[in-house]
Amino acid sequence: MNSSMNQQILLNSRPIGEPKESDFALVETPIPEPGEGEVLNRTIYLSLDPYMRGRMSDRASYAAAVELGSVMVGGTVSQVMKSNHPQFSAGDFVLGYDGxxxxxxxxxxxxxxxxxxxxxLSYALGVTGMPGMTAYFALLDVGQPQAGETVVVSAASGAVGAVAGQIALIKGLRVVGVAGSDAKCDYVVKELGFDACINRKTQDLSSALKATCPKGIDVYFDNTAGSILEAVLQQINQGARIPLVGLISQYNAENLPPGPNLMPLLIKRALIKGFLVSDYQHRHSEFVKDVSSWLQEGKLKYKEDVVQKLENAPHAFMGLLQGKNFGKLIVQVSSDPTR
Structure with missing residues (x-):
């Protein structure tokens, strides 16, 4: 890339089903100059997250769709290059949303x-950032876990699920993960300390849940919905809680799939509640305090899947929606002077 130019990836077309390379456009534009009260940031790391698939669609949702021809949205860790803002100076490292x-x-x-x-720095896009904050508040505030209960976590090796499961362990719960490969299951059991993990691709979910959750399921941390939710509902205990954090099984669907049978929610008087991390920004310091101490004490482990160069972001994002990443997926856009 020309050092005087800004590399950008735009939304070129709205995907039908799974995104493809042609839905994105790689362009170069002049590096902008900051105006009054503005800062110019150089992106070091870009976060890739499942919610971005929803922003590519014009379907009504909780956030506005990305306009065609606009830069794809995304969280970033950057270094301030120029500043006309009183609170920031050149050289500062910042968490932002430059896309x-x-x-x-x-x-x-x-x-x-x-x-x-x-x-x-990259942790601000994962364990100490939005994914970690999602895991923390969705589990503790919506899930209301109590020591000795059983929690099931889907997408258990992912950026959100891995943290949620470890927090549940810290709080004294039995933790069962659901993941998409034997390697991911081995990781969450042997490295993260989960009590068990189910390979959703090779095991029958219903029988595996019965075997790994002999006392039933009290909390289901749902990153996926779909067939995993359907199987979990058959095993929930009375008063179970389900933080609904993600719908990754549906993000590429051209037509919304039929929902699972919700009768168990009625019979068991269970709670299922949608979760948006933006509702918890006012409690950010509470989250950082706990997670930082758990990291320092070695109670919380964290895995990153780092892709090099911005031009590889579309391919990596498509893999994310297929479960090909292993850990928090980020793109290293430029050099990190702290490493």
Missing amino acids: WQAYGISRGETLRKLDPKEAP
Whole structure:
């Protein structure tokens, strides 16, 4: 890339079913100059997350769709290159939302300074960022786990599920994961300490849940919906709670699939509640305090799947929706001077 140009990935067309390379366009534009009250950021890391598939569609949702021809949205860790903002200086490291581009302009409202001495910069896109915060509040506030209960976590090796499961272990629960390969199951059991893990591709979900959750299921941390939710509902206990965090099984669906039989929710007087992490921004410091201490104490482990170069983001994102990533998926867009 020309050093005086800004590399950007735009939404070229709205996907029908699974996204494809032609739905994205790689372009180069002049690096912008910050105006009054603005900062110019150089992207170091870009976060890739399942919610982005919804933003590519014009289907009504909780957030506005990305306009065709616009830069794809996404969380970023960057270094401030130029600043006309009183709260930021050149050289600062910041967490922001500049999207799929090498350089971005921000007015500072959504920027948060990062201290690389506290944690690696990339962690702000994962365990100490939005995915970790999702795991923390969805499990603790919606799931209301009690010591001795059983929690099942889908997408258990992913950025959200792995953290949710480990927090459940810290709180004294029996934790059963559901993942898409033997390698991922081995990781969450042997490395993260889950009590068991079910390979959704090779095992019968209903029989495996009965075997691994002999006392039933009290909390289901749902990242996927679909067939896993349907199987879990048959095993829930009275008063069970289900934080509905993601619908990754449906994101590429051209037509919305029929829902599972919800009769067990009625019979068991269970709670299922949708969760958006944006509702918890006012409690960010509470989350950071707990998760930072758990990381320092070695109670919380974290795995990253790092892809090099911005131009590889579309391919990596398509793999994410197919479950090909292993850990929190990020793109390293430029060099990290702290490593």
